[in-house]
Amino acid sequence: MKTRIVVVEDEEALGVLLRYNLEAEGYQVDVIENGDEADIRLKEEMPDLLLLDWMLPGLSGVEICRRLRQRPETERLPILMLTARGEEAERVRGLSVGADDYVVKPFSMPELMARIRAMLRRARPEKLSTQLSAGDIELDRETHRVRRSGREIKLGPTEFRLLEFFMESPGRVFSREQLLDGVWGRDIYVDERTVDVHIGRLRKAINRARERDPIRTVRGAGYALDEQFLTAKPTPTRAKVREAASG
Known part of the structure; x- marks a missing residue:
């Protein structure tokens, strides 16, 4: 089965861009634009990796990340946060609630893909053949x-x-x-x-x-x-x- 990645991003153009590039890499991709909807759907089915925007309508990305880390079934889910916040205090906050990695917008797409492969290799080595x-x-x-x-x-x-x-x-x-x-x-x-x-x-x-x-x-x-x-x-x-x- 294909590696499944969920993208939670309310910026429509960026969501389309991420879907396009991730699907080109061979991943199965779901894009969610609302924090409340993401919270519900992530309880129904867990992906292999989560790309999570910081600022969202409804629940914030930080709150979603915190909730995921409190549930046994998602406490080890690889989470990469996407945000325009680049200050050190904000990066620390994102990592402190359980994010595994942190990318500041605007970012390089090849670098993001490399980070995703590295995270999957560590968390789910069977999902990403070397x-x-x-x-x-x-x-x-x-x-x-x-x-x-x-x-x-x-x-x-x-x-x-x-x-x-x-x-x-x-x-x-x-x-x-x-x-x-x-x-x-x-x-x-x-x-x-x-x-x-x-x-x-x-x-x-x-x-x-x-x-x-x-x-x-x-x-x-x-x-x-x-x-x-x-x-x-x-x-x-x-x-x-x-x-x-x-x-």
């Missing part, structure tokens, strides 16, 4: 290592994140705009042609002669990790061909 695989490609999120057919592949940070992004949703076609949002973040302006440049670098790094290209270009739509590549047999190396012939 190893991704597709066909003969293996990616390790913790060590930032990539291997194809056993050989190590050197990737830059952006190419690594691109490959990780594709491997999280194999077969799904992403437009250049979606790749910019998911890999670079919405708060950073990058020309869409930059995506093509980094896709080219990624292909050059992971593909050798006779190896199948796992990145599929969909004309007029974008790019995808080819779902047919997932079950494709690895192309034999020259050494293995010679070995088989001599045998």
Whole structure:
């Protein structure tokens, strides 16, 4: 089952942005805009992680956090608070009522996603695999290592994140705009042609002669990790061909 994240945020535009980016990461997302409604729904079903705004209509985020920590079934629920309050006293207050982490608006979306992954890794390690695989490609999120057919592949940070992004949703076609949002973040302006440049670098790094290209270009739509590549047999190396012939 997908990791379920509940976002309690009354700012509609931010709620839409968070849903978009979290779903792009493969999470199941529910957005609630009212503190009283959030209090009721969190009693009915507990998520894997809670993104909680400080200032809300009805119950405040601080009060919701305090109540959650008083209930045995939610006392260990990972809670990340979102707020415009940046003063030290307010951060201390948020953490003192039980929040696990604290992000001040405006924030970097890639940084927020990294914090969420770190929190899930600590609280629910079974929910967030550190190893991704597709066909003969293996990616390790913790060590930032990539291997194809056993050989190590050197990737830059952006190419690594691109490959990780594709491997999280194999077969799904992403437009250049979606790749910019998911890999670079919405708060950073990058020309869409930059995506093509980094896709080219990624292909050059992971593909050798006779190896199948796992990145599929969909004309007029974008790019995808080819779902047919997932079950494709690895192309034999020259050494293995010679070995088989001599045998």
